[in-house]
Amino acid sequence: MRGYDKHAFEPFAVTVDLAVLTLRAGALHVLLVERGQEPYAGRWALPGGFLLPEESAETAARRELAEETGLADVTGLHLEQLRTYSEPARDPRMRVVSVAFAALLPNPPEPRGGGDAAEARWVPYDKAQGLAFDHDRILADARDRVGAKLEYTCLATAFCPAEFTLGELQGVYETVWGTALDRPNFRRKVLATPGFVEPVPGAARLTGGRGKPAALYRAGPATSLHPPLPRTPREGRPA
Amino acid sequence: MRGYDKHAFEPFAVTVDLAVLTLRAGALHVLLVERGQEPYAGRWALPGGFLLPEESAETAARRELAEETGLADVTGLHLEQLRTYSEPARDPRMRVVSVAFAALLPNPPEPRGGGDAAEARWVPYDKAQGLAFDHDRILADARDRVGAKLEYTCLATAFCPAEFTLGELQGVYETVWGTALDRPNFRRKVLATPGFVEPVPGAARLTGGRGKPAALYRAGPATSLHPPLPRTPREGRPA
DNA sequence: CGTCTTTATAGTCGTAGTGACTATTAAGGG
């Protein structure tokens, strides 16, 4: 079977599924929708939908992201293809091949209900279990990918608003990894990485609570982290 | 468009494309097939083909790998999903969504011609340009992915036969990365990583050429490399 | 108005990892 040509081919339905992750109240949350129809009626699922005839998977994913979050502008958001799930039995009705994406949001908006009656809701990651289809697996893969990329990329700023403190940035790592990091060491490492964060020159303080006001930073132009930020600050699993 | 249900869906053709990489004569090679039909007749392309009705993409990829290489047993070979390419215009005939894989081979066999007349051939990576469809892009992505995974995983042994010398293992890194590594430092690093390689106890030497015979090693159980093997031994780009 | 708490920031110290070397060993080629 060389070069697509010789044989008849089976038509497949192609969808995108989105693991939209954000931080709310110091916990990792994922956007879920409640299914209205069979199969899996009443179960929670990752938002997603069919590819339109003239769309790439990336285009469809960004369209779905806008629809489900209700955000007017999703162009700046981090959207990343995870992998494609194609087990023959993953949808009981027919062959559905799904291209999965992970999306990262800074300030989580309240999800609006889309055009249909399905409900969308932010759910803590730990409670997002028993999802429809193979979405448990997709969601776990998304978290693994994001956690891994925090180590060697500057992805963490995608969870933060335009201006943020180093404490907030550290909270991203601690929340996604589930480990505590030493604050002075984290600070030293981040500031020593050129282009990771840039200080906001003028108004360099922000406070919502107690303690000394923290300086504000913006995301810098760097995308990779060399050497990586290790996952083992106090406790941690071995290699 | 929630949960797959509401709208009619477009049927797509789904294929797998394989970037089969190996080392021949100290250079990275990729397995290419010559296309017999339009579009891109006479051009070289990555091997691949349609998903069968009851196959996952992984199953189809491994089947194609066996067909194209002529190897009887491909179960032990490293096969890894890269990403899915779904641009609407990537195939001029129709909507074809392709799930791309990277495969790594130790001893490259001479490719056999498959059932059809198309020719398969090992081509040096640097000369594999002007491929059909978006296969230039897929091939470049495969090389990027493999190169990156060499840094922080034990993937390099997938390019080596069952027993190999540390010099051969170092050659994998140098060939894929295109950089020279310091031999004593490489040796120290590899041996200091538990589970990366294990010495072959009995006959611990092999020679095909000049020089002191090298000890033989096998791949160990470890899969990740902590801390990673940095890409900058003598010369190298900055972070 | 002071003290306590909280958070940010500054700095110190010892160690592990590593880049850059040099030296030695064991083979083959002329």
Place this chain on the structure above:
DNA sequence: CCCTTAATAGTCACTACGACTATAAAGACG
């Protein structure tokens, strides 16, 4: 028998990092 080649052993200095202590600047609470 030397020369070359490649593997292996070992040294040394520097840097990054984990662990830790100290100081600064805010609000809370009496």
